[in-house]
Amino acid sequence: MSTRILLIISGGIAAYKSLELIREWKRRGVGVSCILTDAAKQFVTPMSVAALSGEKAYDNLFSLTDETEMGHIELSRSAELIVVAPATANIMAKAAHGLCDDLASTALLATDKPVLMAPAMNVRMWEHAATQANLETLKSRGITFVGPDEGEMACGEFGPGRMAEPVQIAEAALAVLNR
Template identity: 75%
Template sequence: MSRILLIIGGGIAAYKSLDLIRELGRRGHTVTPVLTRAAEEFVTPLSASALSGQKVYRDLFDLTDEAEMGHIQLSRSADLIVVAPATADLMAKMAHGLCNDLASTLLLATDTPVMIAPAMNVRMWTHAATQRNLATLREDGIAVVGPDEGDMACGEYGPGRMAEPAAIAEAVNGALRNGPLAGKHVLITSGPTHEPIDPVRYIANRSSGAQGTALAEAVLALGGNVTFVTGPAAAARPSGARVVEVETARQMADAVQAALPADAAIFCAAVADWRVENASDLKMKKDGSGTLPALQFAENPDILATVSQGDNRPGIVIGFAAETHDVIANAQAKRARKGCDWIVANDVRPETGIMGGDENAAILVTADDVEEWPRLSKDQTARRIAARLAEELS
């Protein structure tokens, strides 16, 4: 049974923290709540205490609490500190080492791992100051869950909703799990890339990003730390991973380089081989003459080859090959050409339903072997790959 110190910040999403206490309790964790003054405007200490079965801490200068358990001891008595919701104010205090109440003092005095679930108005979330603070917290090793995109209590729509309690609880389980990938940094790319033709049109493919998300969740479940670089995929983003959103192949290449070094890299994204070199800044219009636009193409960066053959190469590099014919031969040739360790190949002819579907029929190609796996769900395929990766890294 793990001990969680749950810091509840002062935002409308605080009501979700009561559900989070339930979710963590169902998973066998003991939860000690800490409420900020602002949080008490949304939830009561009595409700948090009733759900957790534990005393609720509120005041830095409560002499009784200081005698029984000083704030430094309290900050270090847990296996994990979770801040949910993590407001813009709390994130700013954490990033700059400020402490003027119990919650911020606990966070500064601790050497316990910390996970935050941000929640705020979309404009506050996208503000440059918040993004700077977020980058600082990630560099400091703070795990981040969410935020989700959706309707706001203020009537706006966009990123800033606190992740759902079940997703946070699963991320907590992943963070606490002492699995075979504990302490390992795994870089995963996912989804399609969009290559602009003009401001409203682009070239893309049918990748849903489902296999990439499943891989990230499988690695997280084995205790790994995941940087998840994704194009504009339909699939949900993995809770507990550091998520980097990109659009084009060149943006993905830059994000991958920025995420290195890593112990392993899994390149699951369906990256466009070419981009439109003469993309228009204005929407292309038909003029009635029947003249078609002349699109000129240029090659995109070869991300897999660059990382496989680079100076900052991860210990294990895994590529994916989506093929419509000669699947094994093409995968073997790709592995040799790119210089990666493994290729996970699949037949993506339309009749297979694999690209954009819920299942995969993977073929694992290594330097010495070819393994044809049965048709499995993408979650099952991901777990097999993650387990093999853990064996290799051990």
């Protein structure tokens, strides 16, 4: 059996990098299942994610076919690692506070597997006290982080908040798995 990762793609401009992340893992022989949040689908499509991963892309907590088999539980248990890339301020806040109102946040709450997050957001959002408190809460619960990097952002600002590059995230994920 090959290594399996569940990739949660949340909604931010950095979501386009998740496509290259899937390709990077596939090149390394890693199986990738994907969940897209509603906001993620504004940046990448389920069809492109499915084409690259070779598997169905999941996006609906209330899918009758997926949920008859408790899809949110099965998705979180069939993977050896959950990676959230990009990890927006929103999904980090949901995870820190145990909120689960969609498939992605429900899968995060239902897992007993290691979680790696790759934050991506505007520098002011990243530096906000609420985000920093959520980061500390998540770290205290054993969630690992890669990035964010510092650099120019889509909004034209410069600073920390850029999602780490796909190769860096892929390597960080494999390092978590090899612990």
